[in-house]
Each structure stands twice: as C-alpha cells, then as structure tokens.
Amino acid sequence: MSRLLVCAPDHFRIDYEINPWMRLSNSVVPDRAKSQWYELMRVLELKAGSSLERMQPVPGLPDLVFTANAGVVVGRKAVPSRFRHPERRREEPYFEAWFRDHGYEVIKLDGGFSFEGAGDLLGFPNAWFGGYRQRSDIGAYPRLSEIFGREIIPVELVDDRFYHLDTCFCPLSGGELLYYPPAFDPYGQAAIADRVGQDRCLVVPESEALRFACNAVCVAKHVILPVGCPETMKLLQARGYETHPIPLDEYVKSGGSAKCLTLALD
Amino acid sequence: MTLAQETVVLKGHIIDSLILAKVLDTVLMMGGTFDLKEVQIGTTREEPSRAKIVVRATSPGLLTEILQAIQPHGASVDRESDCLLQPAPADGLLPETFYATTHLPTQIRLQGRWIEVEAIEMDVGIRVDRGFTSARTVPMGEVKEGDLIVTGREGIRVLPLERPKERDVFSFMEAQVSAERPHGHIIADVARRMQTLRNGQTSGGKAGKVLLAAGPAIIHAGGRDALTWLIDSGFIHVLFCGNALAAHDMEAHLYGTSLGYRLSAGRAVPHGHEHHLRTINRIRAIGSIEKAVESGVIADGIMAACVRRGVQVVMAGTIRDDGPLPGVITDSVKAQAAMRAALPGVELALLVASTLHAVATGNLLPATVPTVCVDVNPAVPTKLSDRGSFQAVGLVMDAASFLRELARELGWKS
Numbered sequence: 001m002s003r004l005l006v007c008a009p010d011h012f013r014i015d016y017e018i019n020p021w022m023r024l025s026n027s028v029v030p031d032r033a034k035s036q037w038y039e040l041m042r043v044l045e046l047k048a049g050s051s052l053e054r055m056q057p058v059p060g061l062p063d064l065v066f067t068a069n070a071g072v073v074v075g076r077k078a079v080p081s082r083f084r085h086p087e088r089r090r091e092e093p094y095f096e097a098w099f100r101d102h103g104y105e106v107i108k109l110d111g112g113f114s115f116e117g118a119g120d121l122l123g124f125p126n127a128w129f130g131g132y133r134q135r136s137d138i139g140a141y142p143r144l145s146e147i148f149g150r151e152i153i154p155v156e157l158v159d160d161r162f163y164h165l166d167t168c169f170c171p172l173s174g175g176e177l178l179y180y181p182p183a184f185d186p187y188g189q190a191a192i193a194d195r196v197g198q199d200r201c202l203v204v205p206e207s208e209a210l211r212f213a214c215n216a217v218c219v220a221k222h223v224i225l226p227v228g229c230p231e232t233m234k235l236l237q238a239r240g241y242e243t244h245p246i247p248l249d250e251y252v253k254s255g256g257s258a259k260c261l262t263l264a265l266d
Numbered sequence: 267m268t269l270a271q272e273t274v275v276l277k278g279h280i281i282d283s284l285i286l287a288k289v290l291d292t293v294l295m296m297g298g299t300f301d302l303k304e305v306q307i308g309t310t311r312e313e314p315s316r317a318k319i320v321v322r323a324t325s326p327g328l329l330t331e332i333l334q335a336i337q338p339h340g341a342s343v344d345r346e347s348d349c350l351l352q353p354a355p356a357d358g359l360l361p362e363t364f365y366a367t368t369h370l371p372t373q374i375r376l377q378g379r380w381i382e383v384e385a386i387e388m389d390v391g392i393r394v395d396r397g398f399t400s401a402r403t404v405p406m407g408e409v410k411e412g413d414l415i416v417t418g419r420e421g422i423r424v425l426p427l428e429r430p431k432e433r434d435v436f437s438f439m440e441a442q443v444s445a446e447r448p449h450g451h452i453i454a455d456v457a458r459r460m461q462t463l464r465n466g467q468t469s470g471g472k473a474g475k476v477l478l479a480a481g482p483a484i485i486h487a488g489g490r491d492a493l494t495w496l497i498d499s500g501f502i503h504v505l506f507c508g509n510a511l512a513a514h515d516m517e518a519h520l521y522g523t524s525l526g527y528r529l530s531a532g533r534a535v536p537h538g539h540e541h542h543l544r545t546i547n548r549i550r551a552i553g554s555i556e557k558a559v560e561s562g563v564i565a566d567g568i569m570a571a572c573v574r575r576g577v578q579v580v581m582a583g584t585i586r587d588d589g590p591l592p593g594v595i596t597d598s599v600k601a602q603a604a605m606r607a608a609l610p611g612v613e614l615a616l617l618v619a620s621t622l623h624a625v626a627t628g629n630l631l632p633a634t635v636p637t638v639c640v641d642v643n644p645a646v647p648t649k650l651s652d653r654g655s656f657q658a659v660g661l662v663m664d665a666a667s668f669l670r671e672l673a674r675e676l677g678w679k680s
Contacts, residue, residue, distance in 0.1 A: 041313040095298055099634075126311070128284075133338055133339075137338075138278070138285070138338065138339060138340040139342070141278050141279070142277050142278040142314050145278065145279065145312070145314060146314075149312055151279050151311040151312050151313060152278070152279055153279050153282055153283040154279065154283050154285055154287075154340070155283065156277065181461070185287045185288075187283070187285070187287065188283075188284075190284055191282060191283045191284045195282060195283070248549070
C-alpha cells in the first residue's frame with residue numbers, strides 16, 4: 001500500500017513569482033483551492049487506496065502544500081531538499097523536522113548544490129532520472145546515487161515552463177513512461193528513450209502537457225491527473241490504467257498539480 | 267603557439283545519460299578541443315563513472331566561455347595545486363625528487379598562476395626565481411646551492427604541440443624515417459621554410475634562425491660547395507660541428523683533399539693522411555680560424571663562408587680529435603652550454619651526417635622547432651624521432667645529395 005505525505009492548503013496563495021506560471025495578479029481562490037485539494041485526497045484514499053500522512057501547514061509558507069519538494073525518501077532514509085530560491089528555502093526546516101519526527105534517517109546534501117526532492121528525482125525500480133538545470137544541480141546526483149545505491153541518469157530540462165522533472169515526466173507502475181519529450185534536450189530524449197524503451201514511452205501532446213498531464217500520481221493501476229487531458233487518458237487506458245481526472249487549476253496558478261501535492265514515502 | 271587549457275572532471279552516470287557526449291560536443295561546437303585523460307566506467311549500473319577531460323581553446327577568453335557552458339552539466343574544474351619547490355642541496359646537485367623535463371612546452375603553477383617554463387629542453391631541471399615570477403630550465407651541472415628547484419609532479423603541465431599552421435611536411439606531425447620514401451617534396455618544403463626565414467631577416471618578417479649541425483661526411487661525400495653556397499647566401503645562421511668538419515673543410519682548400527683523398531679524383535694521394543694534421547697545425551700557428559680567413563690563408567669553403575657571413579659557430583670536441591683546432595671547446599659541459607646559448611631564435615634545425623652532434627642538438631631543442639635529420643644510416647633519424655618530436659622529419663640519404671638538392675631548390679647553379 002502506498003503512503004503519501006501531503007499538506008493541507010490552509011495558507012496556499014501566490015506570494016511571489018519564481019516560475020513562469022506564477023503571477024501575483026492571478027490570485028488563488030482559497031475555497032476552490034481547498035475543495036480541489038480535498039477532492040484529490042478523497043480519490044487518493046478511496047479510489048487509489050493510498051494512506052496519507054498529513055503535515056501541519058505553516059502560515060507564511062504558501063508552497064508547503066507541494067510536498068513533492070520536501071525531499072526524497074526511500075525506506076527509512078530521507079534526503080531533504082535544498083531549494084534554489086530563497087522563498088522556498090524557508091520550508092526546509094519544516095520538511096526536515098517532519099522526517100526526523102517520523103523516525104527517518106535524515107541525510108543532508110553538502111557541497112552547496114540545489115536539489116528539489118521528488119520534484120526532480122523520479123524513476124523506475126531499476127533506474128532513476130534526475131532533472132537538472134532549472135532547479136536542481138547535476139552535481140547533487142552522484143551523491144544521491146551513492147546514498148540510495150541507485151543509478152541516476154541526469155536529464156537536462158530545457159523549457160522553463162517545465163521547471164521540475166515531475167512537470168513533464170511521470171513513470172508508471174507498469175514500467176511505461178508518460179512524458180513530454182520537448183521539455184528535454186536531444187541528449188536527454190535519447191537517453192530516456194533508450195533506457196525506458198520506445199514502446200513504453202507514452203508521449204503527451206503539448207496542449208495537455210501545458211495542463212500538467214504529466215504531473216500525475218500513479219498508484220498501482222490508478223492514475224490521478226488533472227482534468228482536460230483526454231488524449232493522455234486514452235493513452236493510459238490503452239495500457240490498462242484506470243484514470244481519475246480531478247480539477248486542480250488553482251494549483252496550476254502556482255505551477256503545480258496532482259503529483260506536486262504528494263510525496264511518495266515508500 | 268600555446269593553447270589555454272584546463273582540466274575538468276565529470277562524474278556520475280555520465281555515459282547512458284549522454285552527459286559526457288553532450289559536454290564533449292559542447293566543447294567542440296564552441297571551437298575548443300579536448301583530450302579524454304581518464305575514463306573510469308562503472309562496472310555495475312549503480313556504480314558511477316568518472317572522466318577527466320583536458321579542455322583546450324585558442325584563447326583564455328574562449329576557454330572561460332567553454333568552461334562556463336559545460337559547468338552546468340557537471341564538468342567542474344579539477345582542483346589544482348602549486349608545484350612543489352625544494353632548494354638545491356649543493357652546487358651541481360638537484361634535490362632528489364627533482365622534476366625532469368621533456369622537450370614539450372611546459373607550465374608550472376606558482377602561487378595560483380600558471381607560468382611558462384622558459385628555454386624548455388629535455389632531461390634538465392626547472393629553476394624558479396626568488397620572486398616566484400619566472401621559471402627556466404637548468405642543467406644539473408649549473409645548479410647552485412639553494413636554487414629553488416621544481417620537484418614531484420604536482421602543479422606541472424606539459425602541453426601538446428599545436429599543429430603548425432604551415433601546410434608542409436612538418437604539419438603532418440609524423441616522423442618519417444624511411445629510405446623508400448621520395449625525398450623531393452620534403453627537401454622542397456625545407457627550402458621553402460629557409461626561404462621564408464631568410465626573407466624575414468631582411469624584410470622584418472618572421473626572423474628566425476636556421477641551425478645546421480653537421481658532420482665531416484659532408485666534405486667526404488662532396489657536399490662542401492653546396493653548403494658553402496647556402497651559407498654565403500644567408501640561409502644558415504648557426505653551425506654546430508666538431509673538429510673534423512672544420513679541419514677537412516680547410517684541408518680541402520689547402521690541399522684539395524678530404525682525409526687524404528683527392529676530392530676531384532677520389533683517390534688517395536701520397537701522404538694525404540697527413541693533410542688534415544698539417545691543416546690543423548697551420549691554423550693553430552695562425553691562432554684562429556677567423557684570422558686564417560681574414561688573412562686569406564683560407565679563402566673558400568664552409569668555414570670561410572661562416573666567418574664572412576658572421577655565422578655563429580660552436581665547435582665541440584671529442585676524445586678522438588687531432589689538434590684540436592683553435593676554437594674547439596674540449597670541455598663537453600662547456601660545449602653543451604655554448605650550444606644552448608646559441609639556440610634562442612632558432613626556427614629550423616638541420617642535422618646532417620653527424621650522429622653525435624645530431625643527438626646532442628636534438629636533446630637541446632624544444633619540440634616546437636621543426637627539425638630535419640639527414641643521415642645514410644637510418645638509426646640516426648630513428649633515434650631522433652624516438653624523442654617524440656612530431657616536427658622531426660627523418661631523411662635516409664647521402665648528406666651531399668641532400669645539401670645539393672636543397673641548394674638547387676634555393677637557386678644554386680652547380
């Protein structure tokens with residue numbers, strides 16, 4: 001059974017602009033944001049059968065809701081994030097405290113590299129991919145590879161609208177990959193196709209990639225994704241996945257969607 | 267001549283991710299070059315790989331741009347340290363762990379700055395000045411107690427030769443040693459270089475000197491006239507030789523023989539074996555070769571041309587010398603120092619028909635000086651090219667034929 005770390009959007013709002021999606025003028029409608037978040041939680045728990053760990057929201061930290069960026073957790077080891085932007089660095093002690101309070105061995109990255117957790121490090125059981133250039137530094141991956149004993153294939157993110165790997169790259173439980181190739185440079189595209197296998201690559205059209213179709217949560221054969229992505233749903237259904245579209249447009253205002261709102265703990 | 271360079275390290279899963287390929291492509295795309303120094307590939311998928319890459323560019327500015335472009339892909343500049351220095355323990359003695367030079371352009375890192383080692387030659391030490399601002403090669407015998415000598419291997423880099431811009435035989439950067447290869451185009455290329463250098467002397471262009479290290483077989487084989495013409499025409503500026511070349515050249519003038527053989531008839535003449543001794547004795551009586559030429563006793567030939575043209579001559583003696591002639595340096599360490607002192611400005615070296623002087627000269631020359639070694643014995647050019655100079659061309663042929671053909675290329679009417 002999957003366990004996910006989440007944080008209620010009590011203080012979620014647009015307080016700053018650190019990605020192309022964020023506009024201070026495009027403010028969040030708090031009630032809609034809340035109802036969308038609770039709907040996501042309902043589907044994760046009841047449809048996908050996930051168990052949820054809730055962390056305490058903190059006033060003044062609007063993006064704490066995006067727990068995907070807390071760090072990376074495997075087994076009992078947790079490596080907390082080191083954010084690129086000072087606005088989000090203030091979240092670091094809260095994520096770290098949560099890991100410690102819940103019995104995780106916390107390993108901090110040294111060397112001054114940025115690393116934004118499961119927002120940039122995703123993968124399959126045998127190979128992980130690490131997005132770099134936008135938020136995380138490539139220099140963080142050799143150390144992470146050492147900590148977790150996994151191969152990490154760094155891929156450059158070349159479109160700032162897809163500033164985290166999880167905005168354009170979603171590994172599925174059956175070994176397929178839902179992704180948007182133009183977010184990567186040709187080297188990254190080649191490395192991904194080579195490792196995942198062309199027949200397992202499900203390419204999302206641009207219009208749906210821009211609705212964050214790839215920012216989906218896959219739990220066993222369930223895929224929870226934002227509404228408005230019919231082509232993506234067809235691709236998923238053809239591979240035997242059950243799709244659960246959820247309206248999450250309040251979070252798109254901040255550059256996030258379903259996946260950004262969760263952190264896989266196991 | 268020297269490229270700007272920096273060593274960078276790339277580690278992690280750089281092979282399957284094509285990160286290594288991307289970094290190398292970036293270097294090339296931006297007009298740089300690279301050498302993959304070390305590549306350690308992980309033996310399992312989990313194990314990381316590591317590559318050490320030397321990045322080169324034609325200017326420090328371009329190098330900085332390239333390094334900035336590859337840095338986000340994880341290529342970090344390898345940590346560098348200053349070179350290690352130790353004082354020489356006594357006169358004529360290098361510290362035990364001294365760094366022995368090659369003949370390639372060499373830089374050392376002093377107080378965080380890379381500086382060029384001056385007067386590079388192989389098999390000597392490197393001495394740093396007291397102000398830590400310059401470094402120069404120093405032969406073992408010339409070391410003074412307390413001199414700061416570079417030791418170990420840290421903070422030292424040896425730069426590869428840049429391919430010469432001229433598109434001629436030297437730019438192939440391969441040492442050719444074979445009696446079976448045609449010689450004509452090589453000699454034509456050498457002549458072209460000599461023409462350029464001589465033109466530079468008069469027109470203020472590239473004013474390099476041509477060095478000839480020569481053996482007495484030139485006289486025996488009949489190359490004296492051609493060589494005399496080359497010197498008289500201003501194509502040769504420095505001559506390294508021994509007692510014999512000078513003695514037989516002047517013997518030819520005084521007696522018409524070379525080691526007793528009549529040059530015109532090719533037969534031994536009665537008491538001919540005494541001719542070179544009598545020649546040496548005569549010059550000793552006069553006091554010097556210069557005086558013999560100026561007084562008209564020696565009116566033609568190689569030595570006369572050298573005196574007339576002000577060619578710098580270094581004559582180094584050996585243990586089998588007769589006489590020797592005045593001016594022959596019999597202390598071989600002093601002779602080596604005199605040869606070394608004559609090298610600055612040399613842009614082309616011709617090593618013709620002398621194993622001893624060819625090898626000695628080859629050892630003193632930086633690898634950047636294009637060198638032609640001519641000998642009928644293939645062992646000599648081979649020995650020279652084994653030094654690893656890419657700009658050394660070996661010709662297996664008779665010395666006189668070489669000089670005549672070369673002189674004809676340059677306008678000699680024989």
